[in-house]
Structure formats: structure tokens, C-alpha cells
Amino acid sequence: MVARTSPRYDAADTDLGALADPARFHESLTLPLEDRGWLTGALRTMMLARACEERIGDMVTSGKIRCPCHLAIGQEAAAVGVARPLRASDRVFGAHRSHAHYIALGGSVRKLMAEVLGRDTGASRGMGGSMHLIDREHGLHGTVPIVGATIPIAVGAALAAKMDGRGDVAVSFFGDGATEEGGFHESMNLAAALKVPVLFVAENNMFSSHLHISLRQPHASVARYAVAHDVPAWRVDGNDVVAVAAAACEAVARMRVEPGPAFIEAVTYRWRGHVGARDDEDVGVSRGGDLPAWRQRDPVRRLFEALVAVGDADTGLLGRLEAELKAEVEAAWAQAQGDPFPAPDALLARVYGGAR
């Protein structure tokens, strides 16, 4: 299966081919005829996620933020594209690098900033920091930093959705490294055996921490595992929000009517280092000199240029949005900094449930 608007990639291919070539796909996107209205919003959301993370990165550098922050700058299209067909009653789970997932689903910037600052007003009431985000109102049921941990949890959320019988689905965002955890394979098989509506989204940025996938797996494409587990799979340019959205829409539409798992491999790249604001080359991790080229596969710029090309945006939009979002983030940051920390009794009061 392939996403409509992107070149045909066979999920059975074991390697990424052109998708792994940083020199490719710098051109602006091909936009679908329908569904255009959404695209301007998608641009804004991707830029908002980036603005938040740039701010967070700066504050990590300045020492104002102390919790570990894993930035998804450069990977925004995967989050925003997958969010396209989702609704609040769906159940989304993420991992350690989930700021963009949180924003893509509609999470509050103020609560994100408050959370990374450990404030009681944060998304997780200051108990989790960057690596533990939740926003059930918008369908985000939890992100945690144990690699692969939320994959089986998403399968169970999908089982619940199937039992509910209202056509809701579960989504599990994870990285290429997570496919090396046995739990990932157990989860794929269990989802296939139970036929539950869970969308596995592998954001393959080809790195697990300091190690390129070629040092960890015999092949670079992880969609091959979906084939082995009999899970329908799409492999797309993860920096093409149109392609990601198309795959997600197709997969989710089917899952809503006929429960069963699906898999999307979104090939992408992170601009920053594994953790924090730096790029890791500063500490000696070789990224093969690919980083500058990957910056040219910018999901934001490629969508923006496409919108301009079809006349849905004027050339000034990018700058205006940048300024506007920067201000929005700045305001949220300022408010969050004034927010209170959890009260001392939160230390013990939040371990167990209250009166039934």
C-alpha cells in the first residue's frame, strides 16, 4: 500500500532508497486538489511546534529548563500529518520526543511550557516534565521515555476502542530505535491477532541516540517488520505533511470501519541532537555531514512554497506567522514562569487514587 500523493514506496523494500538520500526531496510539495483548506492550518501547527521547541531549546541552553528535552525540530510533518484524521475520542501515545505530537493534537502551549518548568499548571501538573506529557482532552493519553513502552499500551487502548464499538482508533508514535525492543514485535503480533484498530507510526530518523540505524539493524527501513507481522504498511517521506496525512487518512478511515492494525513509516531526520539544544556533532557524534542537506528537506518550507505556488499563501505569510507564533510562545512562557510549583503535599498525595 502507498500513500496517494507520494511516490510509490513498497513497504516490503528493506531499504529506504531515495528517502534516505538527504539530497532528495528539497522541492516544494505537490498539493492535493481536495483538502486544501487544512494545509494552511497544518503550516501554522508545524511552525507552532517548531517555535515552542526553539524556545525550549534556548531555555535548556540558558539553564532555565532543567528536565531532559528531546526536540523534534525537523520532524514536525509526521506529527501534524498523522493528526489529520484523528478526533478527540481517539487515543494517542508518544515517547520521549513528543512535543510535536502534543502540539499537533491541539495541546496548550502554556501548559507545555509550565510542564517543562515543573509547574502545577503544566500538562502533567508538573509531575512529568518534557518526557511525560498528557492531554486527554485532545486525545493524547501519555508519552513516556522508556523506549517502546507505550506501543503495547496503545494496542490495549485500541482493544478498548474496539470494545467500545464507536470507531475510535489508537495511535502509537515511536522511533526506529524502538523497533529493536522486543515489545514492539509482541505488540504488532498481538494487534494482528486481536485485530484491533491501532496505527503504528514509526518516525524513522535513522538515529537512536548516537547510533545510525546501519550500526543497529541489517536494513534501514522498519516497515519490513509490519510486512512480517501482516500489518498493512505505508512508507512515506516523513517531511512531506501531505504524504503523511494521505497515508494516515487512508489507514485510519479503514480502521474505523474494519478494526485492525496499520503501520506508517515516516522517514525523517532530527535537526538537533538526541537530547537538548545542541546538534551532537559538538560532542563528537558523526552525522555523516548530512545535517545541512536535511535542513533543505524542511517540511515547513516545502509546504509554504507549495501554498505560495498555488496561491493559497502570499510570500509574506511565513515571516508574519513566525513573528506571531514567536510572540504567542513568548507570552505562554512568561505566564508559565509565573505559575506556582506543585504544593509540597503533592509529593505523596498523587501516588494513589482518592475516594471512589
Next chain:
Amino acid sequence: MVARTSPRYDAADTDLGALADPARFHESLTLPLEDRGWLTGALRTMMLARACEERIGDMVTSGKIRCPCHLAIGQEAAAVGVARPLRASDRVFGAHRSHAHYIALGGSVRKLMAEVLGRDTGASRGMGGSMHLIDREHGLHGTVPIVGATIPIAVGAALAAKMDGRGDVAVSFFGDGATEEGGFHESMNLAAALKVPVLFVAENNMFSSHLHISLRQPHASVARYAVAHDVPAWRVDGNDVVAVAAAACEAVARMRVEPGPAFIEAVTYRWRGHVGARDDEDVGVSRGGDLPAWRQRDPVRRLFEALVAVGDADTGLLGRLEAELKAEVEAAWAQAQGDPFPAPDALLARVYGGAR
């Protein structure tokens, strides 16, 4: 890749096709021209394993043996065929159903009987029983009942063999159920990443305890996982000792010169129940009425008839061997019953190592 003497099965096939059809492959084997001398020995070894397990089954029924015993009656060809290219310096690991592996490698019947009786003279000095067998002298480094547990251990034994640089290999015997454990997938990927000489042998008897594979996995053939992990795979009729041996010889010969993992799926069937001497239908497990037909795919009879056909055996051989082996097992059993239990101090003396 396929084993020479068996019909061509593509490891990428997701289902077992004819191999899963109990009505097929009842005919006697096609023997290779070379390597015939070994086959009479192979017949004897398969029959010895069966004689041991029939005895053990009877003693379980009679209550003389109390430890849980998982019988491989009907599956002997997988153990004996894989043992063909192995030498004492190789490192073999098994699981809960490993009597046949132990015998195929040359293990002592007396020590097997003593072990299931919990005697100090047993293979594991009475500390492990049927589910924990070891015979390092013949290359068996351990069998344990935690499903999948020895798979990564075999990968490490292969890593050691690679470091030794003497061309030794490791072998991991496990069942179709074990492929549902995440550790199996982690191990396949790790073996591929480290390029270590480990032969994964999946004895696919299509059952995990009471559940047929169709209730546990979307497809019946587990070789598809080897394809996903880029491990060269053979799928063979597991009740054809010639086919199994051919695949094993081809795989091991390559591994000895060029370290790397390989995978054999041996499709077979167990005649007895999951544990003990009964067949499980007595306790309500449906085996789809396949059992009688599978008995016709008897690895022993098929080899014997082939040997008679080519004149390497006379029609009386089967009966003579049966009587001879029955007596051998009977004698070992009698001796083992007279053997001492471990001394009381063994309870605490065997936990930690002695003086360095």
C-alpha cells in the same frame, strides 16, 4: 534458500502450504546419494530418542516420574537432522521439550533417566529434571523452560565462538510459540547486527500449549520473521531427517567460514500432549482431528522404508532395533532408579562457585 533434497519452499512464504497438510508427505524419503552411511545411525538415534520418551511417558503415567516432562515424540527428525553437521565444540541450547536434542547430540540415556528421577548421577546432578538438561561434553550447554530464554543466550554463545575464531557455531532450538516472545526478535536482530554464527531452529509444531498457531499469529510460517531480520532461512519438512540435515549442513558449513546467523523452520507435529504422556484431546484440547494423519508422517518409518528400498536395511531391522533400544533404555532406567539422590548439603552448596 532451500534445502537440497526437499521440495522448494520459499522462506518468504507466509503460510506453510502443503507442509501443514497432515495428509501429505507420508511416503518414504528420497535419500541423497552421498552421506548414506550416516542414515542408519540417524534411524537408530531417532528411535532411541523415541524409546526414551515412551519410557518416560509411561513412568509419568505410573507416577514414578514427578517432574513435568514435555515429550517430542514425532519430532525426532528435527533434532537428529540438525545435529548432523555439529561437533562437540559447538554450543547447543534447547527449551522445555529437549529430550530429543539431548539424545541427538549423544547424551547418555542413563543420565537422562537419572535426571528425570532427580538423582545425583543425572545430567544436571538432579537439580533440574526434564526441563533443565545439560551435556557440555557433547555440546549441549543448557535447556530451560522459560519460553525463548535460551535464544539470546545462544546468540552470546555464538559471539564467543566468533571471538574464539575456530569456526564453532551456536544452535538455538525453540518452538513456534517462542517466536511470540519479544526476546526472539531482539535476538535475531542482534545476531544479524553482530554477524555471529548462530543457527536458529524453529520446530514449528503449530501448537503452543493448547493453542494452535492460527489463534496466535496471522500466518502459520515463522520463517517470515527471519526474512524481516535479514537472516538466511530454510523451511523444511521437519519430519524428513534428510531434508533437515541438508539444510543444517548447508547453513552450518557457511557459518563456519563466514560468521553470521541462519534460520531453519522445521515443520512438524507432536504426537503427545503439551506436557506428560496423554494427547491433550483427553482434556478437551482440539487438535483438529489431525493427529492420526500426522502419525502417518512418521519420521522414523519414512526413513526406515527408504533404507529398505535402497537396500541399506532389511525389513527386520526396525523390529530388532526396537527391541534392542527398549532393552537399552530399560537397563538405564533400572540403574538410574538405584542411583542416589543429591546429598542434603547440595541444597545450599550448589548456589555459588567454589574456590577460584
Next chain:
Amino acid sequence: MAVRSYGVAIRDGFEHLMTEHREVFTIGQGLWSPWYVGSTMTDLEKQFGKARVIDTPVSELATTGAALGAALCGYRPIVIHPRVDFMLLAVDQIVTQAAKWRYMFGGDVNVPLTVRAIINRGGEQGAQHSQSLHAWFAHIPGLRVVMPATARDARDLLIASALCDDPVLYIDDRWLYGVEEEIGSPVELDLRLEGPRLVREGAELTLVGAGHSAWLCTEAARSLAENGVSCDVIDVRVLNPFDARLIVDSVRRTGRLLAVDGDWTTCGFAGEVIASVVEALPPGALRASPRRLTLPEAPAPTSAPLERSYYTNVADVVTAARQLVGVPGDSWE
């Protein structure tokens, strides 16, 4: 009132839960098997359907994680591990995910997950088919740990666990499945209000145990009483959060403590009982040094004679109790 065995009482608990509470379902290995879980779930799948009584592949981690996921989405799943040993492949989901989920997301997320693990030892099964390790889980804040010792608790604490909004590890013991008791109809207890129970009153010694060990203590106390030694017997029932007050009050009266536990000694539950008591009592409150009766510091052996000496029996408890109260051996015939 009806006479119920511990094993059948567990099944009664499932039947009550699945009849009265649509959000309860069970998932795990062996649920459609005639032997895996003994008498405790017989034909549940026929009664409630295979959609609510789900047998699974051999994937402990994913199965447990999936149950957690369903618990986060409005259900009250009970995930079954036919042996504690198998459950160890899923500790990340139990200990690092379920037990911490509410806390790391601010305290408001309910996690009504019940993990049922069965202690299944003896029968020459050996080292990998014998572990209990309840001390491990009692060590984890956020995870409630329950070990029933009677048929009534086997049923009612299972019900309470499933209806609790926190993750609960419910551990039952095959060695108790045959133990019978006359019990009324199911009761829906609030697990947060349950804790150790004084099951027998005495003056000279406090015997403490959980699960099968509580049964050993009760049996031993009976024979000790016949020999003129009267004991308090406390069935711990809920190991975490652990409320030692009842035990402390008892030892304040008896001045003697014997903690029995079918698990290893170092960092085990028996040690916790002793530590909690001596921390709470003033020095000099004890008439004898407290003592624990636990497994030898070795994995479980298979060989019959070794296995016999490995596990604690009623006579062992009686002997240890006798030594503690200083009753000379010869006065025992």
C-alpha cells in the same frame, strides 16, 4: 452460606465481576486451557465469550501493556500470568509504567488495572517455575499488592482489586486452591480500606504471614494451642501499601514475633515485618529476638528430597514458634 474452595472462590469472583461490571474483562495466557489456571477460571470463556476472556500469544510484556492501555481507556482489565516467573518479562509495564502512570501524569489519571499472578511451585518443577517474589512488588510505591489466604479473600479481594482505581497485583497460590471455607455471597470491598487481619488471638507469640504463609501460621497456631502455646495470628492480606499497626499492637502485647514467608530472606517481606515492628516499638518491648522463617537462600531444587526440605511446612512453624517462646522440646508429647 456455601462451602467454597479457594480455587472455585476465585472463579466466583470473576463471575461476579463480569456479570455485574461490563468494564471488566480478562486477558492472559491459558484462559482457554484446561490446565493452566487450575479450577479458577473454568469455562469462563464459554460463559462470557472469548471477547471478554481473551487467551493470548506467548507475549507477557505486550499482553500486560495492552491490559494497561485498556485500563487507561475506561475498562477494568484483569491480566493473568499463570506463573510469577513468566510475569517477570513484563515488570517494566507493571512497575515502571502502571505503578507510576497516575503520578507522572499529575495524579488524576485512574489506572484500574489488576494483574493476577499465580504462585505455582513444588512438584519438582525447579528453579524457573517456583518464584513468588511478592517482596519485589510490595517495594513499589503506586502498586497495591494483595495476597489472599482464604477462600473468602480469594474472591472478595479479587473483586476489590478489579474495582480499585489503582493498579493492583493480586497473587494467589496453587497450594491453597483446595482449602475450603463456608462463605456468603460476594462483597464489594473498597481495597483502600483493607489491610492485615487478626485471624486468631493469643498471648505469647505473634505469628505473621501472607497468602499460603498465613495459612501455615493458622495451622501451626492450632497445634501450638493444643500444646499450651497461644498465639496471635495475623494474615497480612495487603502487602502494599503496608500497614503494620495491627502487628505492632499485637507484638506490644505478646512481646514475641515470628514472621513466616514463602520467599527468600534478604530484602524479603518477613524482614519488612520485623523492621516495621521494631521501628515502632520502644526498646525493651520484646521478650525475645524476633525471628523469620523463610526459604533457604537457594533457587528451588527439583530432586524430591531436596524439594521437601526446601519448603516450609506447619511443623517447621511449630518448631520455630516453640523455640521462640522457649518451650522445651520434651514437654511436647
Next chain:
Amino acid sequence: MAVRSYGVAIRDGFEHLMTEHREVFTIGQGLWSPWYVGSTMTDLEKQFGKARVIDTPVSELATTGAALGAALCGYRPIVIHPRVDFMLLAVDQIVTQAAKWRYMFGGDVNVPLTVRAIINRGGEQGAQHSQSLHAWFAHIPGLRVVMPATARDARDLLIASALCDDPVLYIDDRWLYGVEEEIGSPVELDLRLEGPRLVREGAELTLVGAGHSAWLCTEAARSLAENGVSCDVIDVRVLNPFDARLIVDSVRRTGRLLAVDGDWTTCGFAGEVIASVVEALPPGALRASPRRLTLPEAPAPTSAPLERSYYTNVADVVTAARQLVGVPGDSWE
């Protein structure tokens, strides 16, 4: 003699092992990373080659099992888990396989496997990046558990672990990496002969801890001494098999015991220390009820103020000690 930090001393241990013992190799996540394991393995792969310093996929279970397999075939692998939390995915291999392997195969099979786990907490990392759980592993017969508190032990106990023919869990703590000590050249100790060590002598109170907690006790004892309270300080070093005799003898003298442990209370190591001591001492030997200083019964929070109050510091130990010996607060200026 040279001044060594705890972190660099660990690297010295690796260097000694890999230079002197060809059968030693290391495998685990982050071994080629500039940040995973701090200063403890810097450039080892450059010095000894990537064939003996192996970085791995994100597969804790298989990596640990593979190290065990190599240990069964003549090598002395050291498998690295950059966090205890990650290692939990591999407990089956450590606890049910490695720790029981020798026993279930008759006692003659050597299992020279070292599992090195790093305690890495604080820094607002939160509930899943903070656990120590050494009590879990000290609970397992067949598994030796070591926690160095000094630079010398960090190096020499690592060497002893790798050269031991039993599986060893070696747990080091990032909070100690900067602690310096003047030490001589590496020594090859026989781990079976190592145990708790009296690192400071006193009369009024016995302070006991392992790893970072031992460091807290030592620091606290220093400031207590300045205020006229003299303490025995015992660094446990080897948690399993646990030899409590030195602690028992100390408490017999001081009559007071404070067990400090950077882990949870229930079924934790501090409770084990108290239980072992009171079991061994006659009633009335204590001048005050023993006490433990442990983590609050909650997962680790992230928020700075909560995190500050969550972890035990030197002042907390001093305060608890002061209360135990009954020194009024005002005499403290």
C-alpha cells in the same frame, strides 16, 4: 598513589581488566556514546577496539542474554545498562537465567557474568529515569550484588566482579562520579571474601548505607563528630550474599542503628539491615529503636522543589542521627 574520581576509577577498572584478561569484554547501550556512561568508559572502544567494546541496538533483554551466553562459553563479559530502569526489561535473563544457571545444572557450571547498572537520578528526569531497586536483586540467591561507595571500590570491586565465577550485579551511582580519593594501583580481590567495611569508628550510633548512602553516612558522621556525636559508619559494599555480622557487632557496642538507603522503604535494604541486626541481638541490646532513612513512598517527581525534598541529603542524615541519640536541637550551633 594518585587522586582518582569515582568515575575515572571505574574506567581504570575496565582498563585493567581488558589489558590483563583477554576473556573480558564489554557490551551494552551507549558504549560508543559521548554521554551515556559519563566519564566511566571514555574512549575504551578506541583503546581496545569495537570488537571488545560493543555498542548495541535498543534490546536490553537480548543484550543481557547474549552476555550470559558468552559467559557460559569461556568469556567474562560485562554488560552495561546505563540506567537501572532500562535493565528491568532484562530481569528474566539476570534473575531467572543467570542467577539460577549454576544451580539448576548441578553446581559445576561457572557463570562469570557481570551486569553493570548505573543509578542515574535527579535533574528533573522523573519517575522512569530514577530507580535503583538494589533490594530486588539482593533478594535473589545466586546473584551477587555489589555497590561501591568509594573510588577504590568502584575500581577494585568492578575488577573483582568480572573475575568472579558467579553472576554479579555491580551498581554504580552517577552522584558519586566526582568524589575523589587517593588510591594505589588496581588490586584483584576475591569477591567471595569481600563484605561490609567499617569506615569510621564511633560509640553512640551505627550508621549503615551502601553506595551513595554510604557516602551520605560518612559525610554526616563527620559533621556529627564536630557536634560531639561519634558514630560507627559501615559501608555495606556487598549486598548479596549479605553478611551482617560487622553491623551486628557495631550495634552491640553503640546500641543505636540508623540505616540509610536511597531506595524505597517497604521490603528495601534498610529494612533488611534492621531485621538482620535485631534477629541477631538479644532483646534489650538496643538503647533506642532502630530507624531507617529512605525515599518517600512515591515515584520520583520532576518538579524542582518536590525533587529536592524527595532525595535524602547529609543534613537529613544528621537530623535523624541527632534524634536517635537524643541530642536536643539547640545544642547545635
